Amino acid sequence: xxxxxxxxGSLSKRLNRVKTYLSKPxxxxxxxxGIMLTITxxxxxITILRDTVLIHPGSKDAVGTALESSFDFGSEKLTSYNxxxxxxxxITTRVGRTRVTRSVADVYLWTPLLNSVLISIFACFxxxxxxxxxxxxxxxxxxxxxxxxxxIFIFPYIMPQWTLAVVWQNLFNxxxxxxxxxxxxxxxxxxxxxxxxxxxxxxxxxxxAIHYAPFAYILIGGIFRNMDANLExxxxxxxxxxxxTFLRVTLPLIKPAILSTILxxxxxxxxxxxxxxxxxxxxxxxxxxxMKGDRIGQASILAVIMMLFGFIILIINQRTTSGRKNFTTxxxxxxxTSVVNLRAWKYILSVIxxxxxxxxxxxxxxxxxxxxxxxxxxxxxxxxxxxxxxxxWWLTSENITESGMYGNKGILYNQQIWNAFAGTLFVAxxxxxxxxxxxTLVGYCVSKNRRSKWAAYVNNMAFLPYLMxxxxxxxxxxxxxxxxxxxxxxxxxxxxxxxxxIPFASRSALNSMMQLSGELEEAAIILDIPWWKxxxxxxxxxxxxxxxxxxxxxxxxxxRELTLFMLLCGQGRIITTMLDYFDExxxxxxxxxxxxxxxxxxxxxxxxxxxxTGASLDSGIGGGKK
Numbered sequence: 001x002x003x004x005x006x007x008x009g010s011l012s013k014r015l016n017r018v019k020t021y022l023s024k025p026x027x028x029x030x031x032x033x034g035i036m037l038t039i040t041x042x043x044x045x046i047t048i049l050r051d052t053v054l055i056h057p058g059s060k061d062a063v064g065t066a067l068e069s070s071f072d073f074g075s076e077k078l079t080s081y082n083x084x085x086x087x088x089x090x091i092t093t094r095v096g097r098t099r100v101t102r103s104v105a106d107v108y109l110w111t112p113l114l115n116s117v118l119i120s121i122f123a124c125f126x127x128x129x130x131x132x133x134x135x136x137x138x139x140x141x142x143x144x145x146x147x148x149x150x151x152i153f154i155f156p157y158i159m160p161q162w163t164l165a166v167v168w169q170n171l172f173n174x175x176x177x178x179x180x181x182x183x184x185x186x187x188x189x190x191x192x193x194x195x196x197x198x199x200x201x202x203x204x205x206x207x208x209a210i211h212y213a214p215f216a217y218i219l220i221g222g223i224f225r226n227m228d229a230n231l232e233x234x235x236x237x238x239x240x241x242x243x244x245t246f247l248r249v250t251l252p253l254i255k256p257a258i259l260s261t262i263l264x265x266x267x268x269x270x271x272x273x274x275x276x277x278x279x280x281x282x283x284x285x286x287x288x289x290x291m292k293g294d295r296i297g298q299a300s301i302l303a304v305i306m307m308l309f310g311f312i313i314l315i316i317n318q319r320t321t322s323g324r325k326n327f328t329t330x331x332x333x334x335x336x337t338s339v340v341n342l343r344a345w346k347y348i349l350s351v352i353x354x355x356x357x358x359x360x361x362x363x364x365x366x367x368x369x370x371x372x373x374x375x376x377x378x379x380x381x382x383x384x385x386x387x388x389x390x391x392x393w394w395l396t397s398e399n400i401t402e403s404g405m406y407g408n409k410g411i412l413y414n415q416q417i418w419n420a421f422a423g424t425l426f427v428a429x430x431x432x433x434x435x436x437x438x439x440t441l442v443g444y445c446v447s448k449n450r451r452s453k454w455a456a457y458v459n460n461m462a463f464l465p466y467l468m469x470x471x472x473x474x475x476x477x478x479x480x481x482x483x484x485x486x487x488x489x490x491x492x493x494x495x496x497x498x499x500x501x502i503p504f505a506s507r508s509a510l511n512s513m514m515q516l517s518g519e520l521e522e523a524a525i526i527l528d529i530p531w532w533k534x535x536x537x538x539x540x541x542x543x544x545x546x547x548x549x550x551x552x553x554x555x556x557x558x559x560r561e562l563t564l565f566m567l568l569c570g571q572g573r574i575i576t577t578m579l580d581y582f583d584e585x586x587x588x589x590x591x592x593x594x595x596x597x598x599x600x601x602x603x604x605x606x607x608x609x610x611x612x613t614g615a616s617l618d619s620g621i622g623g624g625k626k
Contacts (some may be wrong), residue, residue, distance in 0.1 A: 037442075054079075120209075138221060144347060155357075162278055175395050203283045204275055267467045303471070439502045474566065500564055
């Protein structure tokens with residue numbers, strides 16, 4: 001009798017608890033966000049895992065299944081052929097008159113996987129070394145031209161990822177080694193660089209390191225700038241050598257930033273497609289693209305392996321942040337940083353860094369502009385005959401039978417290019433608005449429930465897509481979109497972009513929301529001000545710079561995105577896939593012109609947002625000092 005009477009009361013208490021919990025807007029929003037992020041993140045992963053055991057008509061697994069048994073699962077036929085053949089199968093190729101038998105795993109898995117891991121490790125090392133040294137010189141020394149150097153150093157990250165890869169080709173390629181036209185060094189000085197310098201692991205690692213060095217600069221530079229001078233001064237008073245002070249005091253303080261840089265760069269480099277594609281290196285990304293035609297199921301296994309790396313990185317991130325030692329870098333006694341006097345070296349190092357940043361930030365723009373005026377793009381013999389330059393790649397409006405145009409009008413009159421650019425702007429704006437809004441809400445709700453396990457789960461689900469290689473996310477949405485009839489639609493591009501870019505906005509919003517005192521909102525609640533008014537009139541105005549950055553980063557990244565979108569749409573839907581199409585067709589003047597349009601557009605948007613809001617990637621690091 002007592003059990004029967006206690007159940008209604010127990011149920012009533014639970015309902016009251018749920019009602020009380022959901023009465024707080026941040027709790028209700030957090031619950032909805034958790035469900036939405038789980039669906040949009042986990043469902044594509046499950047779909048691509050399922051794709052590895054499906055039989056794809058016309059592909060290798062459809063033929064191979066005849067040799068191995070398949071099994072019925074509902075209305076579908078599934079097979080283990082893709083897994084068994086990839087890991088245990090053999091493949092026979094002909095080299096001259098000799099037939100060579102090799103393991104399928106060696107050709108399609110282990111070699112690309114090893115290359116992907118190596119370039120990711122080298123990119124981490126190079127970006128931390130280059131970006132960390134740069135951050136130290138800008139924030140802790142009397143280096144000259146800091147404002148210029150800080151602004152231009154982030155150009156390689158703002159620019160499309162493949163920019164420096166194309167510049168590397170234009171500088172070092174030669175007809176003798178790589179085939180095709182000679183680059184600048186071969187044309188001007190007759191210098192022929194070796195194969196390992198022009199193509200392969202070395203150039204890919206260098207270009208990735210330069211591209212992601214701004215990560216290290218921003219993360220490490222922020223700690224250097226806010227580090228208390230007393231910490232190092234105390235070591236100096238105790239007669240500790242400068243090298244010992246750096247190793248025992250400075251390095252442990254920047255360790256969290258170094259770990260964050262490693263995690264971010266490794267995951268980004270692992271899924272990079274354009275740079276290995278241009279510099280002829282076989283990685284998991286390039287191998288997937290090569291296999292998706294005749295080995296669809298096995299290609300999906302490569303995508304699953306890339307996703308596993310994302311999960312591993314997330315676990316490492318959780319372990320390093322939860323068990324990390326806490327260091328107080330800003331105290332109430334001193335907020336001043338000690339500046340190292342470089343003496344005469346401040347001029348020498350400034351000149352070296354100015355030349356380096358000119359090569360990585362300004363030279364690409366100049367070279368792309370020159371390429372669009374060459375009669376034969378890539379051929380720099382114009383240096384001896386400037387009168388051979390032409391404007392046909394820009395200004396041909398009617399006579400599309402012009403030599404080398406292949407039926408295309410000039411860039412300024414080419415409606416396909418401008419339609420694709422308009423499509424890119426539309427996708428970028430939509431992704432920025434949706435991802436920025438969701439990310440801001442995630443940051444707000446997680447900061448209000450920071451001790452909740454559900455909040456930690458939502459935060460991890462929001463951040464996971466960033467740690468997964470871009471191509472893996474693109475493959476997951478390609479499979480989902482193909483099954484749902486969404487392939488080659490703006491909706492699919494916006495969905496994939498939103499999920500991939502939510503981490504930008506959520507991390508930016510979370511960091512800023514954690515700085516807000518709860519008293520501000522509590523005072524508004526006492527005055528019975530509704531939640532939407534508290535957000536729009538109190539919280540957002542106070543943290544507008546960080547919140548705007550949460551919208552700006554997805555927008556800028558989406559403008560130059562290729563790896564994520566290349567599988568989701570046709571070649572004329574957005575500007576980056578059209579650029580890839582022109583490259584494949586050998587119309588390098590058009591692809592260089594599109595590169596130039598993209599770079600200039602991104603720099604203009606970045607400049608105006610910086611001027612209007614003060615939000616910029618390098619703000620607050622020390623670049624404002626001359």
